[in-house]
Amino acid sequence: METYKNLKDKILETYSVNSAFLNQTNFLTGIRDKAITHFDTLGFPHNKLEDWRHTKLTGVLENDYSICIEDSDGNVDVNKFFHCDITDLNTYTAVLLNGWFAYKNTPITKLADGTIIASLTHALKEFPEIVKKHYGKYCDIEKNAFEALNTAFALDGIFIYVPDNVIVDKPIQIISILNKKENILVQPRNLVIVGKNSQLKLVHCDDIFSHTPTLTNSLTEIFVDENASVDHYKMQNNDNHSALIATTYFHQKANSKLSSNTITLNGGFIRNNTNVAINGENCETNLYGIYLVDGNQIIDNHTFVDHIKPNSTSNEIFKGVIDNQAKAVFSGKILVRKDAQKTNAFQTNKNILLTDEATINTKPTLEIYADDVKCSHGATVGQLDHEALFYMRSRGISEDNAKMLLMYAFTDEVITKISIEPLREKICQLVNKRLKGELSICDQCVMHCGCDEAVVFNIDMSKI
């Protein structure tokens, strides 16, 4: 407990020392102060809290992190050292480097259709009214220590604004890159607003390459206005040294449609909190997830679907393949409030454990206060189907390949939901490679972190 206290103390001290700097933007002054107070009261989560019962933060919190406060000039050419290898994926790209929006020329890009992709810091200065209306409105800093912590320190992140009646012609891709030689704690903050009748496809890739332990505590709020549609893809392929707490809040208004896909291929420690508030009638919500973990990786998916208004449908499928000594946690909660009559809510979590030491703790929860609803939930934990394995082997397929095909087939249900075709093909390949044991984080990366030599970039690291 001593070390916990140390990181917490360090955080509190860092806040008070940097308070003036952090509170430069007037609008955030009150919010940050409130948030740090809540964080102080809550402290870091521990295993006695139901939401953290199966996921130990001890290992993550005992590292000594430096807390990124210094201002950054994000004017760097990310293309110099990073390329996305989904070559057919034609997107508008926004890069977060160590939590800062990295841009080539301008921190604010305005597309022809009026869509804005910008650094959150700059957006606060340029469009304070839009930001204020939504910033911090969907997360809960009183209850969640990490959200309070992010809110207290968040300096930058991605801001996306899609005006009403706009169908964004290409997906917007957020790439979060973390690359530092020291242990760092970074806290990006993203805000996405999708206007009435608009459509957005958002691909969020986390690529964390680190030589030393890092902790990312990201918080993303996504507002989906009436009759709007959002396709959200979260791709996680992180280094084993890294820890990531990724919290996403979706807020849906009437007649809106949301599809969120969380695909975890690798990750040292990952906790995904995916929260959806269905605050309007006739909404459709689909939450899909795949997690493939091995070694000593830990993946924890917490989802919360809150049916506030009637006549909406939510559907959730999370599937995991857990190998070696890896640990997985799934906790899915569906809340159907009293007013949310005629709700359809379905949830499944299916897991395959490949070894005796691999673990999954799964907890599907339904909490229903309305009396005219159709809801179901369920979880399965199993091994690969022996009948199918024998069938395949009897056709000459080796045991390893048969297992691979079965695992691949297991994930297929979720992969087929991906509506961006090049992305789906790439994920197919990645999952295939991953299941063959061929994909490590290094395959993806041009930086070669795996080697002992320090990485040399053609950019001025002091500026980041």
Next chain:
Amino acid sequence: MLSIKNLKVSINGKKIINGFNLEVKAGEVHAIMGPNGTGKSTLASAIAGKENYVITEGSILYKGKNLFDMAPEIRSREGIFLGFQYPVEIPGVSITNFMKTAVNEHRKYKGLEPLTGSAFLKLMEEKKKVVELQAKLSNRSVNEGFSGGEKKKNEIFQMAMLEPSLAILDETDSGLDIDALRIVANGVNKLRTKDNAFIVITHYQRLLDYIIPDFVHVMYDGRIVKSGGKELAFELEEKGYDWIKKELEEKST
């Protein structure tokens, strides 16, 4: 090709096969008939190498090699094929992918280069004709949502793709209508050569109208109790299995 001597097989401690003997030579078709629960399917699964089947006694030599030394996939690559009574559904694995993996593993075992995508598709098109398989079937998951007939056709299609030396068809006729039965049987006949052999397990003489066997064996209580030519099948169809049971009882007393 196949020589089974005094085979005894147990599942979970229960004796299913009890002193089974059979010799199969290249070019032959053997039919194994018999009432339910006499060990016909167990025999088929034991030859294919299913786990949990404990061989307590006896031997199976295939092309002179001890079959028990081989994993199921090796048996397949060595030319043994089992047509399943209940083909397994594998959601998410396409027939194309499944067969491509299988064919290329067979080729690798023989020291051949893997087939190119187009060569493989050509082979598939060619073999699909053997069982009048519809084109769209190949893009579907293995056996998922297939009708009984489609599943059995798919088994024969796989057999055509893998060109085994010894095929064991376990009640391939069960659940088939007359048309499907004819198609499946024709498929088998097209694949018959002087170099390969078939063991056809069936309850009914009906299938043997289409696939003419060289030998008919009656299996009872885990072993062959009567063997004969194809006329034995007619006799069984007419009289049922009771007369054989009676014969056995008389013998024992």
